[in-house]
Amino acid sequence: MAAQALMQKASPAALGKLKCITVDVTGTLIAYKGLLGDYYCMAAKAVGLPCPDYDRMHQGFKIAYKDMATKHPCFGQASRMPNIDWWRVCVRNSFIEAGYNYDDETFGKVFKRIYSMFGSAAPYIIYPDAQPFLRWARKQGIIVGVVSNAEYRYRDVILPCLGLNQGSEWDFGVFSGIVGVEKPDPRIFEIALKKAGGIAPEQALHIGDSLRKDYVPARGLGMHALLLDRFQTNEAMRASEAGVPVFPDLTYAQKYIMSLQEKTEALVV
Structure with missing residues (x-):
């Protein structure tokens, strides 16, 4: 499995030195009603x-x-x-x-x-853990980016109407309908790293709900990655068995990141 091979490159200690977190939108932060x-x-x-x-x-x-x-x-x-x-x-x-x-x-x-x-917030629902996670990450001094196969209305209308605003929940966005590149093309993650200030891939973490579109291309570029599995899918179960870090929601993902940060700090001390 490609994901298993990519996982072998992961370094949990390095994950504690994060400078940037990029997050998928649909299935990760929000969902359709x-x-x-x-x-x-x-x-x-x-x-x-x-x-x-x-x-x-x-x-x-x-x-x-x-x-x-x-x-x-x-x-x-x-x-x-x-x-x-x-x-x-x-x-x-x-x-x-x-x-x-x-x-x-x-x-x-x-x-x-x-x-x-579909240009309004009406058909969507925000996951309750989305806003707290994004705000927590930014409070840690981590740059937060949104990376999504979505059109410009997500940036301009939908996310703000759902309470996910640039400047309070996220710092920059990379939307396929604006940049002309979409996941799983790794170039969309390269664009994100540039927007984050030219951060190196190993200093960034991507979180999404698709093994093919989120996890594999991010890891292939050298970024760290986590997979969210809000609906207990067979794909995520197989990925977890292969060594991919899989979590049911962003609350668990946050705890995982915090634990690795603590381990890193202990190593430094």
């Missing part, structure tokens, strides 16, 4: 249409999103496609894949509701 397909169905109902099939709608979204992410990565940033146009095509294709092809006027009404909703 329900499934995305549910919101598409609600938008259709809100304009007087029969409620689409929820399961078909959710599957339709997954197909359309994957297709758009392949053709126009980073929410269109890579191909200079405006964010709203990227989502317009994605949403339309989601309905078509689910078997619903509305006329332009009707779809325009549905899309307006969906785009506005």
Whole structure:
């Protein structure tokens, strides 16, 4: 397992000398309330249409999103496609894949509701341990960065509306829809290290919920990494068995970091 090989390079003592922590967003700091397909169905109902099939709608979204992410990565940033146009095509294709092809006027009404909703805090919930962890890290003098495969509205609207503000919870953000690079491409972590002031990889720690998108590329670059497993997934269980540090939430991650910092201080003394 690639993660197991990467773990062999880890040095718990060095982890106590952290200068920067980068954190994933969805699944780590915040989560969706329900499934995305549910919101598409609600938008259709809100304009007087029969409620689409929820399961078909959710599957339709997954197909359309994957297709758009392949053709126009980073929410269109890579191909200079405006964010709203990227989502317009994605949403339309989601309905078509689910078997619903509305006329332009009707779809325009549905899309307006969906785009506005996902540009607000309404569909999201913040994990209760997120804000305390980020504030704790910054109080330790650690630079905190957000690294996410997300578009600009996460930075400008969604995170602030959820109480995760630049300057109090995080110091800088690297969002794929802005920088044009997305995880698991290690270049997104290189950008983060530069934003943190040119910090060396071994002085930084990344926390995320995906072995492939978060843990492996961060470790491959030489950063330390932890994996969060809020839902007891099989992937995380296998990763833990391979030696990857896996924790159920950020509270446990904080305790782990503190214990390693204490060990480092004891070695120095």
